[in-house]
Amino acid sequence: MNAATRPHNATRPNTVARRCVAAVLGGLLLLAGCTSGDTDTTPPPAPPTGAPPPSLPPYPEDTHPFGAHWDWNRYDEFLPYLRKLSGSATYHEISWCSIEPSQGQQDWSALDQIAQRSQELGIVLNIKIRTEMCWATGGTPEHVRGQANKTESTMPLDMAAYQQFVGDVVRRYTPYGVRQYAIENEVNAPQYWRGTPEEYVELATAAAEAVHAANPDAVVVDSGISSVAYGFGVVDRLVQAGRDDEAIAAYNAYFQRRIGTRGRKIPEADTIGTLRTALDNETNVRNVAFLAATEQLIDDGVVQLRQVHYYEHFDGVPALLDYLAAQTPADVPIEAWEVGQFWRDGDGDDVSRAEEVVKVSTMLLAGGIRQVMWLPLGYNPNNRAGSEVRYGLLDPDGTEREAGRMFESLAVAARGATVTPVRRDGLIGVAFQQGEESTLVVWSGEINDAVRVSAVPSLHAGPAGAAPTKTAAEVTVTDRPVLLHATGTPETILADVD
CATH class of the missing domain: 2.60.40 (Immunoglobulin-like)
Structure with missing residues (x-):
């Protein structure tokens, strides 16, 4: 499916206004100054509360929607549990700069091994394609992360060369059963994307052309806007509709474990004034703008599958689902490639945290999300935070936790089922x-x-x-x-x- 085959949803609410928000980020993030001759100046309609979604199509025999994301360097430790998730899906992130660190010198061996092992496990592999920063993009990175020295991405110097690389990825991994390709990761975050929303739209459009040229049946996926940015999208939509009390309630339910963890970016908010102040923070303006750019790509058919990231308390799931139902065309499937439990210094016991894994995962699935991938499968004890900020299903050595047992029980129940x-x-x-x-x-x-x-x-x-x-x-x-x-x-x- 591509832009020519998926009907454009011309009646989606707030499309023009959303594109306006995305466009201004390339300047000084002055949202209020965005107007145009064809902009609808009437107040946006109130968001629908919506009836429960209909059942999803049955999963094919021996497949199910409960997958995970893991560190392939600990493949041997995780292998016994991964075999239990056979029939699910995962993703792996690559970059042009890591595959081709010097122009013309490509090394596919690590990704070849991952693709081969995924196939042997019976787990469908999805690929996120990033540029990062190197000879292919120019510039000096400002955000270098982890032992792999990952950097933010930016626009390529030569778009034709970039499209050639993307096409090479698709042609090489289609025989391994890879069908879905995400373009970049969490572009709302400066540590992942150095550029404007317009530049991301340009990059994703070029990548989509290359993906479909290499495999017309492939599916292009957006970058997966961050969990925090989705929360501000939820709140902004309610505020714009004049539903102040619901906006305040949604904010406090969604961000109950993050309030105060990022200073003025996620402050306490019990009035519409304090909530508007939070929305006006430069970081949150950027979040909403990149969410708008993503939805432009979905509206235009450049992206055929919406990717969601969610790390919050289960109390925030209903507001997220309402947002997704209102902001996503009915013919565009949604998958949650990153689902987890953010809880800095969390004091819950193993059973209560495991039960929350069940609630979040099943609520998303019941809301029409067709894949749920838990991240991390097992946390890295050497992470830069120095603690387990995101809760794993397994101990670092691969030992199953109660959360892992409960998650496995969901996979068993869902295999080949109608949801x-x-x-x-x-x-x-x-x-x-x-x-x-x-x-x-x-x-x-x-x-x-x-x-x-x-x-x-x-x-x-x-x-x-x-x-x-x-x-x-x-x-x-x-x-x-x-x-x-x-x-x-x-x-x-x-x-x-x-």
């Missing part, structure tokens, strides 16, 4: 139906309000992460996720709920 949301009678969760059998992952939406599910024939029940056991008794569902498995549809299993 439908569950939101009724106080229950929240997701249902996986495989033929005549269904597995539900559900919990009560209220901490102190248990929901009772009457037993049906063949009902098995138990906590997430453990094999459910047969029961003839009523199942009490609290705010802790449980698995319900029985012959029949999800509606049949939940026929008698109190």
Whole structure:
């Protein structure tokens, strides 16, 4: 699918205004000064609350939507668990500068090995293509990160040479089953992208041409705007619609673990005035502008798949899903390539943190996100933060945590299944139906309000992460996720709920 084959959604709200926001970042980030003769000056419509999405198409046999991202340098330690995720998807980031550090001297060996191992695992590989900075771009990097000395990306000096490189990537890895290619990573962040939104649009458009020239069936993916930037997109949309109280509530739910961690960028905000001040911060203006540029690429059909990053508390998921439903054409699929749990100095125990992994992952899936990739699979104890800021499913040596066991139970339930949301009678969760059998992952939406599910024939029940056991008794569902498995549809299993 390419720009010529996907219909342009001309009726999307706020498209002109969003492009206006993206355009001004190349100047002095003066959002209020963006006007044009064809700009619709009427107030934007109120965002829809939306009904639950319909079920996703069934996953092919032996595939499922619960993948992960890991450090390939620890492949041997992670291998036993990775085998359990067979049928899922992952991604790997490469750069032109790392593959071709000197002009004409290319080394594909590391990526060849990753592609081969992914294929052997039965895990679909997606590739993020970045430029970074070197002879191909000119300039001196300002942000050098990690042992690999990764840098920010910028525009190539020779766009034709860049397109040749992108085409080489696609032609080389299509035989390995790689079909989806993301252009850059989190371009809203200066440490990843040195350039304007307009330049990113130019780069992504050129890359898309090269991708489709090399493989017309390939899918172009956006850079994956950061989790924080999505939060400010959520809030900005509500503010623009005049829904101040909802904007304040969404901000505090979404950023509850980040407020105060970045100074004035994510401050406490209990009034619309303080919230507007946060939105006017230069970093957050940039965030919203790059989100607008990404949505321009989606509107124009340059990008055929939307990539989401989410590292927040599960309380923020509903607002994110409402935003995505309103801002994404219905024919554009959405995948969450980076899902995790940001919690600096988090004090939750292993079980509660694992249960949050279940809630975030299944809520995203129930909201129509077709792939969820947890990051990191196992955290790096030598990371620059000096602590486990993002929670892993495994210990650094590959030992399974409770979170890993619960995540695996989701993969087992979802393999080859049809996915439908569950939101009724106080229950929240997701249902996986495989033929005549269904597995539900559900919990009560209220901490102190248990929901009772009457037993049906063949009902098995138990906590997430453990094999459910047969029961003839009523199942009490609290705010802790449980698995319900029985012959029949999800509606049949939940026929008698109190």
